Amino acid sequence: MSERTADDRERKTDGGMVTERDEREVDNEGKTNDRQKSGTASELRGGDLEIGYPDSGIIVECESIIVPAGEITAFVGPNGSGKSTLLKAMSRELHPESGVVQLDGEDVHSLGTKTLARKLGLLSQENESPGNLTVENLAYHGRYPHRGFFESKTEEDHEAVERALELAGVTHLRDEEMGSLSGGQRQLAWIAMVLAQDTDVLLLDEPTTYLDLRHQLRVLEVVRTLAHEEDLTIGIVLHDISQAARYANNLVALRDGEPYDWGPPSEVVTEELLADVFGVEATVGIGPEGPVVTPRRPL
Numbered sequence: 519m520s521e522r523t524a525d526d527r528e529r530k531t532d533g534g535m536v537t538e539r540d541e542r543e544v545d546n547e548g549k550t551n552d553r554q555k556s557g558t559a560s561e562l563r564g565g566d567l568e569i570g571y572p573d574s575g576i577i578v579e580c581e582s583i584i585v586p587a588g589e590i591t592a593f594v595g596p597n598g599s600g601k602s603t604l605l606k607a608m609s610r611e612l613h614p615e616s617g618v619v620q621l622d623g624e625d626v627h628s629l630g631t632k633t634l635a636r637k638l639g640l641l642s643q644e645n646e647s648p649g650n651l652t653v654e655n656l657a658y659h660g661r662y663p664h665r666g667f668f669e670s671k672t673e674e675d676h677e678a679v680e681r682a683l684e685l686a687g688v689t690h691l692r693d694e695e696m697g698s699l700s701g702g703q704r705q706l707a708w709i710a711m712v713l714a715q716d717t718d719v720l721l722l723d724e725p726t727t728y729l730d731l732r733h734q735l736r737v738l739e740v741v742r743t744l745a746h747e748e749d750l751t752i753g754i755v756l757h758d759i760s761q762a763a764r765y766a767n768n769l770v771a772l773r774d775g776e777p778y779d780w781g782p783p784s785e786v787v788t789e790e791l792l793a794d795v796f797g798v799e800a801t802v803g804i805g806p807e808g809p810v811v812t813p814r815r816p817l
Contacts, residue, residue, distance in 0.1 A: 649697025
């Protein structure tokens with residue numbers, strides 16, 4: 519990471535997708551809304567992380583990473599820079615070789631599956647569902663962490679699903695089967711499911727993939743609303759650095775498996791970063807909503 523490290527910008531804060539199989543896991547922490555907002559957003563933090571896969575070795579090394587409470591943090595960088603791998607480790611989908619990930623000061627690996635799923639939601643790139651599952655039923659899968667085994671759907675579940683379908687813009691598709699949808703429509707349906715999970719922290723791995731520009735902007739507007747009006751903490755992987763600079767409070771730029779820089783877009787998005795991290799010559803101007811990137815040529 520550059521001289522502006524995550525620790526330099528530490529804020530004073532307090533503080534996965536669940537499958538049907540996880541429904542069988544019953545804990546003793548109650549079945550009612552499990553967000554229990556107290557007016558304080560959640561913070562996700564990683565330290566001394568080494569992350570990899572059995573066949574690939576260590577892919578990401580990160581001394582310190584923070585997804586600040588109640589803000590949008592965008593992870594940017596070229597293909598293969600480690601963005602998705604880092605997000606998987608932050609969500610407990612991938613166990614780091616060393617280091618720790620903490621949610622509000624608690625090691626995520628110390629939390630029960632349903633307990634974590636009530637606090638943290640993940641939309642990954644690898645999503646599969648039965649083709650005959652409807653969009654509405656998929657959204658209800660996001661409610662599993664909030665119910666006990668054999669417990670019926672509650673009014674709270676219905677309200678959460680209706681709200682998620684509306685936010686994702688798929689209310690009109692509620693009765694459509696997943697197998698009949700286009701790639702973009704399926705992506706919006708998965709977004710509805712993770713929104714229905716109703717967590718304090720939301721991690722989104724390239725949620726705008728397969729979406730046309732209109733729907734990309736819709737998703738990013740929803741993300742901004744959730745963070746700024748409902749105090750959610752959001753980490754999002756994006757390919758488009760201009761969109762990241764416009765919608766995120768913070769950017770984490772990765773290069774070759776390590777954070778290159780971290781901070782507000784106005785500080786991070788520079789012509790030097792675009793050359794060093796993305797390998798492009800570009801100019802950076804200032805627009806009404808943050809930095810504006812104009813690519814010129816590959817380096």
